[in-house]
Amino acid sequence: MTAALTVTALEAGYEPGLPILRGASLNVRTGDIVAILGPNGAGKSTLIKAIAGLVPITAGRVHLGAQDITATPAHLMVRQGLGFVPQTENVFADLSVADNLDLAVAILKLAKKTRLAEIYALFPDLARQRRLMAGQLSGGQRQMLAVARALVVSPRVLMLDEPSAGLSPRLVALVFEKLVAIKRSGVTIILVEQNARAALAIADQAVILVEGKERLVGKARDLADDPQVAALYLGQAGGGRH
Amino acid sequence: MLQLLADGLIIGSVIALGAIGVTLTYALLRFANFGHGEFLTWGAYLALSALGGFLAMTGATSMSPIEPFSFGWPLLAALGIAAPLTALIALTLDWLLFARLRRHGNAIVLVIASFGAALALRNLLQFFYGAIPEYYSREIQIAIRFVPRDVMGGMRITPDQLFVLALAIVTVCVLHLFLTRTTLGKAMRATAMNPLLARVTGIDVEAVIRLTWIVGAMLGAVAGIFAGLTTQLRPQLGFDLLLPLFAAAILGGIGSVWGAVIGGLIVGLAESLAVPLVGAEYRAAMAFAVIIVILLVKPSGLFAKPRQ
Numbered sequence: 001m002t003a004a005l006t007v008t009a010l011e012a013g014y015e016p017g018l019p020i021l022r023g024a025s026l027n028v029r030t031g032d033i034v035a036i037l038g039p040n041g042a043g044k045s046t047l048i049k050a051i052a053g054l055v056p057i058t059a060g061r062v063h064l065g066a067q068d069i070t071a072t073p074a075h076l077m078v079r080q081g082l083g084f085v086p087q088t089e090n091v092f093a094d095l096s097v098a099d100n101l102d103l104a105v106a107i108l109k110l111a112k113k114t115r116l117a118e119i120y121a122l123f124p125d126l127a128r129q130r131r132l133m134a135g136q137l138s139g140g141q142r143q144m145l146a147v148a149r150a151l152v153v154s155p156r157v158l159m160l161d162e163p164s165a166g167l168s169p170r171l172v173a174l175v176f177e178k179l180v181a182i183k184r185s186g187v188t189i190i191l192v193e194q195n196a197r198a199a200l201a202i203a204d205q206a207v208i209l210v211e212g213k214e215r216l217v218g219k220a221r222d223l224a225d226d227p228q229v230a231a232l233y234l235g236q237a238g239g240g241r242h
Numbered sequence: 243m244l245q246l247l248a249d250g251l252i253i254g255s256v257i258a259l260g261a262i263g264v265t266l267t268y269a270l271l272r273f274a275n276f277g278h279g280e281f282l283t284w285g286a287y288l289a290l291s292a293l294g295g296f297l298a299m300t301g302a303t304s305m306s307p308i309e310p311f312s313f314g315w316p317l318l319a320a321l322g323i324a325a326p327l328t329a330l331i332a333l334t335l336d337w338l339l340f341a342r343l344r345r346h347g348n349a350i351v352l353v354i355a356s357f358g359a360a361l362a363l364r365n366l367l368q369f370f371y372g373a374i375p376e377y378y379s380r381e382i383q384i385a386i387r388f389v390p391r392d393v394m395g396g397m398r399i400t401p402d403q404l405f406v407l408a409l410a411i412v413t414v415c416v417l418h419l420f421l422t423r424t425t426l427g428k429a430m431r432a433t434a435m436n437p438l439l440a441r442v443t444g445i446d447v448e449a450v451i452r453l454t455w456i457v458g459a460m461l462g463a464v465a466g467i468f469a470g471l472t473t474q475l476r477p478q479l480g481f482d483l484l485l486p487l488f489a490a491a492i493l494g495g496i497g498s499v500w501g502a503v504i505g506g507l508i509v510g511l512a513e514s515l516a517v518p519l520v521g522a523e524y525r526a527a528m529a530f531a532v533i534i535v536i537l538l539v540k541p542s543g544l545f546a547k548p549r550q
Contacts, residue, residue, distance in 0.1 A: 052442055054438060054441065054442070073441075073446075074442055075441050075442075075444050075445055075446045075447065077442075078442065078443065078444035083442075084442040086439060086442070089438075090439060091439075092431075092432045092435050092436060093435065094431065095428065095431065095432060095435075099428055102428075103425065103428050103429065103443060103445075104443045106428075107425060107429065107443070107444045107445060108444050149443065150442070153444065
């Protein structure tokens with residue numbers, strides 16, 4: 001299978017001379033869900049933010065398909081087909097649900113009616129609440145809107161930063177169910193998660209990141225079944241909850 | 243009493259237009275631009291130059307007024323030239339100064355730099371135009387009596403003042419439609435709410451910043467021209483309005499366009515109504531009093547929404 005996204009020896013950080021990523025590499029196959037796991041401070045969120053153009057890259061390359069997007073500004077990444085859902089503050093609270101979705105479509109000059117119809121079919125709750133301000137939505141609904149906002153521009157690769165954070169187990173299950181449905185529509189997904197067990201349950205591949213570099217890469221099922229991996233990197237908190 | 247209300251609303255409408263620029267810049271760039279007052283002054287003087295140019299082209303020595311106003315079409319055309327030129331000054335200032343400082347992400351440095359920019363712009367203007375007050379028109383206007391003298395002291399308004407009030411209302415309504423109905427306007431609001439999310443939504447934040455400077459400076463220029471039309475043009479025109487502009491923006495809640503409008507009207511009314519209480523010499527202090535009161539009672543302002 002071809003690579004949807006390739007990251008090679010990436011070094012990146014928020015402050016000059018203080019890299020968080022120290023040569024991280026990643027090879028994401030088209031159509032896969034890849035879970036990025038690891039302890040706190042491993043650089044998981046920084047990795048996808050750097051890919052999205054939100055954290056300065058000091059070394060290494062990022063390719064989306066065959067295209068080098070290492071130096072592409074964040075707003076142009078969306079046009080290239082890279083979607084990103086931040087962990088928090090991931091909707092425009094003072095805009096309506098409809099405006100949150102319309103804005104991205106209008107900026108990219110996409111066929112509005114078709115795209116919105118597809119999105120509302122996938123997220124029927126949002127269709128019912130399209131006139132509400134995004135800030136009035138519940139945590140779970142906000143997360144759905146955040147995913148829908150990134151999805152409305154038809155990304156090839158969708159990156160999500162801890163989409164389960166702050167959600168109840170029932171809502172986490174619902175969000176992850178949607179991610180599986182999105183994957184089935186042909187979108188490649190990169191998922192940064194603290195809830196490792198839940199992420200591994202839907203992922204095809206997994207990468208365990210430690211100190212800014214990948215420590216383990218493999219099939220999600222294999223990593224989930226490996227007791228040593230579970231003890232060292234997945235933690236007790238993730239065990240057996242989902 | 244009614245006269246004071248009318249005067250307050252007219253000066254308030256000028257303050258409101260200027261305060262919109264202050265609040266938009268603050269919401270988007272996260273710093274208080276103390277150079278904003280100079281956009282009002284430069285806008286007013288550039289309109290004076292454009293007006294002079296029109297008159298020179300037509301060979302006229304003064305503008306023929308459109309009855310019942312003191313000004314004619316050349317001033318309206320001059321407004322159309324001065325507003326974009328003021329926007330050009332704002333964009334140049336951003337390119338030369340603020341954009342470079344923004345990269346370091348220190349708001350205090352930007353605020354101090356805006357003080358410096360204000361001084362430079364004011365002195366440059368004084369160098370070109372001199373310090374003597376100027377007028378767009380020396381036509382004498384007869385104020386129209388709207389309310390008889392025996393009803394709460396009566397109310398008289400000049401046609402120019404009515405024009406300023408009406409055009410300020412139209413401008414604010416157009417801006418409201420722009421911000422709520424157009425993609426660019428929504429992109430501006432989205433960027434002010436959350437610049438990072440705006441970027442990953444595909445919004446070119448740098449372009450939105452440029453648009454904000456353009457909108458803010460053009461509104462500032464219109465406010466300056468209105469201030470010049472209803473009073474006179476002086477190099478301190480914008481500087482003298484700076485405190486009321488900030489009082490209006492803070493009172494309305496930083497980032498809220500309608501807040502700036504309401505804040506502007508309240509500050510204008512407060513200044514006007516203070517005259518019989520504290521005397522005309524202290525009316526300017528009312529803006530300061532408004533800032534103190536609002537910071538003590540409701541520091542986020544009347545209409546501010548919590549930042550994301």
